Amino acid sequence: xxxxxxxxxxxxxxxxxxxxxxxxxxxxxxxxxxxxxxxxxxxxxxxxxxxxxxxxxxxxxxxxxxxxxxxxxxxxxxxxxxxxxxxxxxxxxxxxxxxxxxxxxxxxxxxxxxxxxxxxxx
Numbered sequence: 001x002x003x004x005x006x007x008x009x010x011x012x013x014x015x016x017x018x019x020x021x022x023x024x025x026x027x028x029x030x031x032x033x034x035x036x037x038x039x040x041x042x043x044x045x046x047x048x049x050x051x052x053x054x055x056x057x058x059x060x061x062x063x064x065x066x067x068x069x070x071x072x073x074x075x076x077x078x079x080x081x082x083x084x085x086x087x088x089x090x091x092x093x094x095x096x097x098x099x100x101x102x103x104x105x106x107x108x109x110x111x112x113x114x115x116x117x118x119x120x121x122x
Contacts, residue, residue, distance in 0.1 A: 003039060003041050003042045003045070004042070004045055004097075004105075005105065005108070006036075006038065006042045007038075007041075007042040007043070007044075007045035007046040007049065008045075008046075008049065008086060008105055008109060009109070009112075010029070010032055010033070010036065010038060010042065010043075010046040011045075011046045011049035011050050011053070011086060012079070012082055012083060012086060012109055012113065013032060014028045014029050014032060014046070014050050015050060015053060015054075015082040015085065015086070016078055016079060016082055018054075019078045019081070019082065020078060025050055025051070025054060029043070029046060029047060029050060033046075048094075049086060049089065049090070052089045052093055052094075053082075053085045053086060053089050056089060056092075056093070057085065060084075060085045060088050060089060061073055061085070063088055064076075064081070064084050064085070064088070068084075068121070071121065076121075077114065077115065077118070079110075079113050079114050079115075079118065080110065080114055080115075080118050080121055080122065083106050083109045083110050083113070083114065083118070083122055084106070084122065086106065086109070087102050087103060087105070087106035087122070090102035090105075091103075106122045107119050107122050109122075110122040
């Protein structure tokens with residue numbers, strides 16, 4: 001698995017944890033980075049993704065609501081919601097990630113961590 005994919009997986013795990021608990025982002029990332037022995041490059045990209053999603057959460061959620069009105073964000077699974085947030089953040093704000101790559105990575109995350117219907121939603 002490439003460094004950027006490891007970073008995305010780590011970011012997804014942290015965002016999931018933050019949605020389900022009251023843990024802090026920095027503490028959760030430090031713990032997971034130690035457990036997974038993440039290289040500095042992957043750790044930096046994970047942190048960039050996490051902070052970007054958290055800082056733009058309301059904007060990202062508004063976009064999800066606009067383009068997926070049949071799927072209320074509050075009723076969406078935590079995994080699907082955070083995969084969409086990550087993908088939209090990368091598409092809008094990360095100029096180093098081509099749109100096709102952001103979409104493909106989101107679908108791969110959905111296949112790995114979501115339900116059977118997650119890849120279609122993503």
